[in-house]
Amino acid sequence: MVRTGQAQRFHALHRGPGVLAILNAWDAGSARVFEQAGCAAIGTTSAGIAYALGRPDGEALTRAELVEATARIAAATELPLTADVESGYGATPAEVGETVAAVIAAGAVGVNLEDAAPEGGAALRDLDDQCARLRAARAAAEDAGVPLFLNARTDAAWLGVGPAEQRRELIAARARAYAEAGADGIFAPGVSEPDELAALVAATPLPVNVLATRTTPSLDELERLGVRRLSVGSGPVRAALDLAGRIALEVLETGSSELMVAGTLTYREANALFR
Numbered sequence: 001m002v003r004t005g006q007a008q009r010f011h012a013l014h015r016g017p018g019v020l021a022i023l024n025a026w027d028a029g030s031a032r033v034f035e036q037a038g039c040a041a042i043g044t045t046s047a048g049i050a051y052a053l054g055r056p057d058g059e060a061l062t063r064a065e066l067v068e069a070t071a072r073i074a075a076a077t078e079l080p081l082t083a084d085v086e087s088g089y090g091a092t093p094a095e096v097g098e099t100v101a102a103v104i105a106a107g108a109v110g111v112n113l114e115d116a117a118p119e120g121g122a123a124l125r126d127l128d129d130q131c132a133r134l135r136a137a138r139a140a141a142e143d144a145g146v147p148l149f150l151n152a153r154t155d156a157a158w159l160g161v162g163p164a165e166q167r168r169e170l171i172a173a174r175a176r177a178y179a180e181a182g183a184d185g186i187f188a189p190g191v192s193e194p195d196e197l198a199a200l201v202a203a204t205p206l207p208v209n210v211l212a213t214r215t216t217p218s219l220d221e222l223e224r225l226g227v228r229r230l231s232v233g234s235g236p237v238r239a240a241l242d243l244a245g246r247i248a249l250e251v252l253e254t255g256s257s258e259l260m261v262a263g264t265l266t267y268r269e270a271n272a273l274f275r
Contacts, residue, residue: 124161153186
């Protein structure tokens, strides 16, 4: 079965060789560009999907919109696809399971499920509740017959939860609990210092996933530290939006289109991506 094979391949990519670099697509076009660039797997970016629909990030999409976007991206690539389902698009574990079942049906073989508190701010969801949501996601995958890669995201560092001196142990404790709840990987955006990364790798048997930022070490250094996966998140879509804005300013303020044409795909090259 194609889906099972993709899922097994995706699991294997977390075992090496090297660090798995995930490029996060927001539509079918960006997925095709990333595939052509040679990446081994593709993720979705909830922020990018939201921006493409004129919304902010943070579950401003409906579940149906998320699933539709996931399906379009999955149809555009032969690579394993992991879907960013944010907090699961549901108030209850059962609703999280429904979301996971829907994105699996749309073509995903992995998901990211985060633990930020629904009320916002620098807080995490109750640990028992988050573990129940992870178990529901795992059960949905088992019901679908797909060996889903369940990536448990903790936002403790990203949101600055609790005293800084206690945050390392908080993240490690969450990683241990999420492993027991059925997670296959731990994603800790905001953790980027080498000593923090090494401590997290030592604290969990799960493959550690980090987010690419200005302070994230190189792929070679991440591999040395034991990190297994790097995600670019919303970086590419933000870069694309920034470039579009700078092109607009150049045209409007100087009448030049140099920025737009310099080193850009030709019309024929762009069309060839989709044939």
